[in-house]
Amino acid sequence: MLSLRNLHARVGEREILKGLSLEVPAGEVHAVMGPNGAGKSTLSYVLTGRPGYEVTEGAAELDGVDLLGLEANERAAQGLFLSFQYPLEIPGVPALTFIRTALNAQRRARGEAEMSAPDFLKRARACAADLRMDFDMLKRPLNVGFSGGEKKRMEVLQMALLSPRFMILDETDSGLDIDALRIVSEGVNALRAPDRSMLVITHYQRLLDYIRPDRVHVLADGRIVASGGPEMALELEREGYDKYARAA
């Protein structure tokens, strides 16, 4: 599904991804772990097309479609979703309005019919209930004044409503309390499907107890330096990244 080959990317003058290769087959969940500053968020921005993140070499494809040649919104319409490590606030635009506008923009881009307001509201209510979110929160400007944990929950709510094919979760667990972590993980697990995949960036095994990954990768110094099964996360938690940092 997602195929990254020898990706090199820079921000300004600085090269941050230095030949990153990764394959995530359809239906699988892959975890990416790695020390602070290794380039995990950079990878998520490069894939989603954030301006200022320049790919100098390599390829990134989603189901054979070259992502690098597309605008950020075109990538979203292709079904790529990023749950931001630090979600942004959108003053004056109620969450519901924002998500519906985004959903319909995606549908238009794919040549699908727009979703009517009543249908959308019905789905939004159901998703909010699943994530134990107060529906009134969705009437407030998106993320404005929300707590860190509330913002993360709102990211997962948007993800559920936009139903993307490929999801990148960048430290979605950080800022969540113990109950929220479980609820949000259930929400994420509900999105697992044979034709969908995920890249879950995290520092903690805790999240991976809920969202069981098929593979775990270590990203250090701009490259994937090791890959293994779910047990590798436990090993990393015990031993840290020392040996990989040295290897990298």
Add this chain to the structure above:
Amino acid sequence: MNLDEAIRLRDPTRLPSRRDEDWRWTDLRGLLRTLPEPSQPLPTDAIGPGPFDGLAGEVLIVANGSGPEEIRIGEGETRTLVLRHISRGDGAHTSRLRIDVGPSARLTLLESHEGGGAGLSLLGVDLQLGADSACERLVVADMDPDAVAVVELDARLAAGAGLSQTLLTTGARRQRFETRVRHPGQGAQVRLDGVYVLRERRHADLTSSVRHEGPGGRTDQLARGMVDDQARAVFQGRIIVQEGADGTDARMAHNALILSDRAEVDARPELEIYADDVACAHGATVGALDDEVLFYMRQRGLPEGEARSLLVASFLGEVIDRVGSPEAAERMRSWLQARIGAGD
């Protein structure tokens, strides 16, 4: 400097110029070497629909400067007036309408300035508000890009009166809205809001002065706008709290969005306070749309133009939220929406 005389006497030396402190950013003298001929009379039967059509209210037309000169609203009456200023051709004209609102009367003034003319105009309203009366003046201005226009309001309030104003404009070659209010305090309330949406080489100037002459008055002002391309906005807000106008509460905010490197915003908020126990606040911001926020919105699937329009519309829409008449507010909101979307 006297614009009215300049037009009547066709004397460019009387035009306001950059040497007049209050006109330094809206120089007319430097713009017009000669004054246009007086405008031709404009028959009112061929005039198309206006922006407030369909809302209940008596329609008054000022066509190339000619129209009614005086209106009275009797004590305790409630009225809606639709006042359409229509300018066509390249000539110059002036008009002055006096509106007297009797004690405890209510007036909604739905005013439009409709384009088509590249000339020079000075359009004024003198508003007298009797004790405990209220007036909401809602203005939308869509002028010719080549028009040069000054629109004035001189308002005088009695005790307990209320004046609320919301101006929406897309500017002109050079355009100024000047609002002067004499505020008696004593329970009187003033709201002076405005929105500008300026593109290409358009110019709009929102200038106001409110003079608090008695104790216990309130003034609340919110101006917002966006400038794109090579447009230029001017905001000058002056609030004077005279000696004896104790306990005045005055708030002023001006927030501008600059969407292009070559656009410009000049702002001058001024508070002059000579009284005691006065609560005054002013805030001013000039900035661009946040790139990180735009990327976030695009990551969710919004094309850049749509993301920008949504941010601009919500930013400017907060001014419309303060409009009192719900039906007029809806008209103004869609009017604004159409002008925000237009450039993308």
